[in-house]
Amino acid sequence: MAYEKRFDGRGFDELRPMEAKVGVVKNADGSAMFKIGKTTAIAAVYGPRELHPKFLQNPETGILRVDYNMLPFSGHGDRVKPGGSRRSREICKVMENALLPVLDLKDWPNSVVDVFVDFPQTDAGTRCAGICAASLALADAGVAMKDMVTAVAIGKVEDKIVVDLNYEEDSYEHGSDVPIAMLPNSGKITVIQMDGEITPEDLVVIFAKAEAACRKIYDVQKAALRAKFKKQEDVS
Amino acid sequence: MAKPEDVLVVKDKSVVVPGEALATGMGYIPGTGTYRDGESVQAGRLGLASIDGKVIKLIPLSGKYLPKLNDRVIGKVIDVLLTGWRIEMNCPYSSVLTLKDATTEFVARGADLTQYFALGDWVVAKIVNVTSQKLIDVSMKGPGLRKLQGGRVIVVNPQKVPRIIGKEGSMVSLIKDATGCNIVVGQNGLVWMDGEPQAQLKVVETIRKIEDESHLTGLTDRISAFLQKKGA
Numbered sequence: 144m145a146y147e148k149r150f151d152g153r154g155f156d157e158l159r160p161m162e163a164k165v166g167v168v169k170n171a172d173g174s175a176m177f178k179i180g181k182t183t184a185i186a187a188v189y190g191p192r193e194l195h196p197k198f199l200q201n202p203e204t205g206i207l208r209v210d211y212n213m214l215p216f217s218g219h220g221d222r223v224k225p226g227g228s229r230r231s232r233e234i235c236k237v238m239e240n241a242l243l244p245v246l247d248l249k250d251w252p253n254s255v256v257d258v259f260v261d262f263p264q265t266d267a268g269t270r271c272a273g274i275c276a277a278s279l280a281l282a283d284a285g286v287a288m289k290d291m292v293t294a295v296a297i298g299k300v301e302d303k304i305v306v307d308l309n310y311e312e313d314s315y316e317h318g319s320d321v322p323i324a325m326l327p328n329s330g331k332i333t334v335i336q337m338d339g340e341i342t343p344e345d346l347v348v349i350f351a352k353a354e355a356a357c358r359k360i361y362d363v364q365k366a367a368l369r370a371k372f373k374k375q376e377d378v379s
Numbered sequence: 380m381a382k383p384e385d386v387l388v389v390k391d392k393s394v395v396v397p398g399e400a401l402a403t404g405m406g407y408i409p410g411t412g413t414y415r416d417g418e419s420v421q422a423g424r425l426g427l428a429s430i431d432g433k434v435i436k437l438i439p440l441s442g443k444y445l446p447k448l449n450d451r452v453i454g455k456v457i458d459v460l461l462t463g464w465r466i467e468m469n470c471p472y473s474s475v476l477t478l479k480d481a482t483t484e485f486v487a488r489g490a491d492l493t494q495y496f497a498l499g500d501w502v503v504a505k506i507v508n509v510t511s512q513k514l515i516d517v518s519m520k521g522p523g524l525r526k527l528q529g530g531r532v533i534v535v536n537p538q539k540v541p542r543i544i545g546k547e548g549s550m551v552s553l554i555k556d557a558t559g560c561n562i563v564v565g566q567n568g569l570v571w572m573d574g575e576p577q578a579q580l581k582v583v584e585t586i587r588k589i590e591d592e593s594h595l596t597g598l599t600d601r602i603s604a605f606l607q608k609k610g611a
Binding site: 250251253284287364365369372 | 394396397398399400412414416421423424425426439440441442443445471472473511512513538591592594595596597601
């Protein structure tokens, strides 16, 4: 069977509509909201701050801790149990791996940067949206980082390669998806996962599509970070 | 000498995001907060690009306070040690104030140290030692270093402290003169003030405005106009 038209009518290379805002959690040292389609991620960064228990401290560098959390009402009608699960624990680690390569915490030995990412609403692609939001929040917090991190899931539904899967596509029987986290300026990949099966030929196409998609996400991130600051014409 | 292939990508004093290319070509030199990747100079954090001839620097707009030698900081006594006090100062690392750096008085062995500084007291101190592992010593010996009595302490963005102080303290004296408040600004992003309650609120409002607008030009004029409007 051929996949002629996407379930939500998007083009095959089209991302869902994105929205980003920086500074949404006033108490945090840095924060951001990143919304892609019906998936919304809110990230708050605290730190660098003192790390306890002490045995977790690393005298060579500060460490990064990510907390991924879907809110109970966020899914598709089934209540998501609060607290950590096997799945959320894995995604925390994946997000740490995605973000850590760009961070420089050498100036902050024995300390921790905590990133809390919560999802009030989810429709697939949460780890990718979470990485995009967390990277915005880390930049907002003034942590030294050499690049932003963008992430998108590219997948295959039937015979077509599709960008940024929604829940219908993600859970489709004859399909697979590959979440990719990429540094938009250098094109380096910090995370790649796979759910389902992909041929090596398709993977090459997926990388190319991910690069193009990540560039679009980066533009949204850049605009959001700039929008936080007042412009000269606002004050005079 | 800037060669023809050296191209400046961003404007001076524009907001740049991590990883953004600031200039290309070996003619430009990466300063603090930036790094070189091949031919181009890139931003190493969120900040304002500051171009000074061939050198491109980044002025941070946010971030925690990183303790630096000789900084004057405001801190809170959080523990009393055998021969000193532990001071917390709005950053991941606390510091130690030893007896000999705290007072010139003779302190008998076993004396109750809380009669000098009790838990919860606020002090202005100077950082006299920082190790690579961020073990910090502070001292109370120096002009203006003292225990803070009364007043209130607010937390500000540590990266905005130079703007709140102004050139040679011009901004803080502007606020002091306009409101009649006594103000101490710590490099660590804590600001202590004392004065009439209404005046203190004006100080807080003014400082928040500075934090909000300090990346734009004409700050001093706007702040003095703001203070005038507030009738302070």
